[in-house]
Amino acid sequence: MAIPRTFLVPLIVACALFMEQMDSTVISTSLPALALDMAVDPISLKLALTSYLVSLAVFIPISGWMADRFGSRTIFRSAICVFMLGSILCGVSSTLPQFVAARFFQGIGGAMMVPVGRLVILRSVEKVNLVKALSYLTIPALFGPVLGPPLGGFITTYFHWRWIFFINIPISILGLYLATRFIPDLKAEQVSPLDWPGFVLSALGCSLLMMGLSTAGRHLVSGEVSLACVVLGVLFLAAYVWHARRAAAPLIDLTLLKIPTLQAGVFGGSLYRIGIGAIPFLLPLMLQLGFGYTPFHSGLLTCATAAGAMFMKTIASRFLERYGFRTVLVVNGSLGILSLWAIALFTPQTPYIVMMLVLLIGGCFRSLQFTSLNAISYADVDNPRLSQATSMASVAQQLSIGMGVVLAGFALQASNELQGHATLVASDFWPAFLVVGAVASLSILMLRRLSPNAGAEMSGRVKTKSA
Template identity: 90%
Template structure:
């Protein structure tokens, strides 16, 4: 809920902090970069110190970050607080997913992952309208203060229900790999996110990008030689994991732009209130929640490859359909398009998440989970960066002094084109990819 509740409040935040709305992409990307940086080390920490210990510590860190977000008065303060929130969020990742992956047979994994994510989808449903309601009728700061009672409840529930599981043998922490990957991811994303709106000079932004690429290249060199790397790149030799990571990354770049672009378009372009914008935005999440309940049936009947290709294409069309929205588009029609688009995107993400682990043995699940999670967060963050850049270019090319409705459709077309590139990678999957996980006969014609 925290990652979506802020989206409808971006214009109010920008006004209160006296910054350009596009500049707030930095607040979104800082949270996602923090997740990408700390997810790999959090898996090691859960194995080393216990799942319950790490989960409760994560909630405390997240609650502290929420309080600091609520009292922030400048963009740098807010970005730093969101980064701290992301550390807490990253530390929660390995507990739920790893327990599921290690305890469920592959034939039941799709259904189990759906059970795991259906409750989490209430967040995207409740987040946008809740954020819009609070921003419209109270103040945006209360968006973060409501995390305090939720976190306290989370501490109680974690203590009661989550076992303090530890791994019997834990390899030493790859500290060098952690530092290289952390510096690479953070510098690259921050350099891209700060470019173009004079948050820092162009030279500084370019230096961050180049330095980030150098650190990431150094990590690749290190990982190929380390005995126990933080993220084992050799796992990419597994075709299904490779397709899930790379194909999923391109797809998420396009879809990750929606929470950034859509609320800005509805409020700044169409003149909607934050509350009405949030009510419309949550239609996608409602469609996603419904699809999670029947995703396993689609995969069992049609197989992973066909679902990923056909449904992926429909999801891209749904993204491009948003580009056709105008202030005159009927509200009900927008709800229907977003609802159906949410169904397509949900089925695609469920399939991508599952196929990534189809051929990974249980001994390497922790590494595979870290790799897939890092790629997921970086690609969503890259989607926000790309959307902000495309929106800025559209605004400047069309010569508008401020953001208007006509500035948004090119941005949706650009991110949709990136998402479509995922289909080229998913075509490389064999016809029987993930047959055991989908509950299909390997010999059945695709």
């Protein structure tokens, strides 16, 4: 009996998404073990997290163009190969520079894999079955972050952190076989020229800026090199803004930011993600280096956040229909920030169950906030510019999460030095959580400026009122 394409194609793409999602969360639990093996300060490993996120931000905007130009199956298979090779390079890395370079290379595959896979579904599944097909795609996005931390902790505790990356090899080989057999090689009839100057400027700007900020103060490179990277990164990004205003078809159309709802989603969402993006970096370090937990027990606790997020996904639409976007974003966002600050109150004596409940409830708040931010961003964007808006939002998301890791690293380093500790201890972490929470709270000021009726049609409130 033949498996219907409505189910089969999304399942293949979902496997790739599961691998990418799990890999991005599984590494967080293993940071202390990585630092020990590579003989570096654990805070220095923020560069390993940010390099992957920057790679996503750089290459996501061109993934759709490459699929149109060279064929969806060709790019999807190439992305899996790049991701697998990047995973192998991560697994055999013995120094921090090698690991950072491997993570950046792995991110190129991740950036191409998921957007191109989603494009394959949109173009190969009949419209009448599209909603069902896309719903299959969300399942791994929910389970990846839940399984990632405990799996990474289990492998690190009872085997070796390198196996975290080697397990991607059989999954990738299976994905290559299935993609070759079942995914159509679709191309666009007409492909507009790629904005190569814009791509180069944005790629250099994002990469240099984040590298400069991530290496500052940790003696990985000299202070002069870090400062030069930051300055050059800012100059390249400024040059991109100048270029985008004059280009006929810029890589990322900045004029979209004139749309109030997209502006709130991008800027307000970025500020919020800076705070939340710090959790996967700070929490495992605090639990393992500060509280003495094993990577496995740390991972079990960390996955409570993802479990709460998965539960909230099932009822998020009810909150939006009942209260509207503005109320949900302001009230729920504030509760999410309070739950972030609550983590700062954890001590080695805090009961395990209390920490799990705080993380579980916090995961619910953060999931509802991200769902609302993602939706409101596209509430007033017309179809022809939807692809551009998606690229802009995706880039902003990855960079803001990376910036959260950078900010958390600075705050943790400052707390450690001001308290005069030779190594990281439990009391070094609470100031860092307060700092990233304070930055996230700035998002509420921006989200309050939304109209009370913003996104009313998308939330279903217009229909409710007319009824």
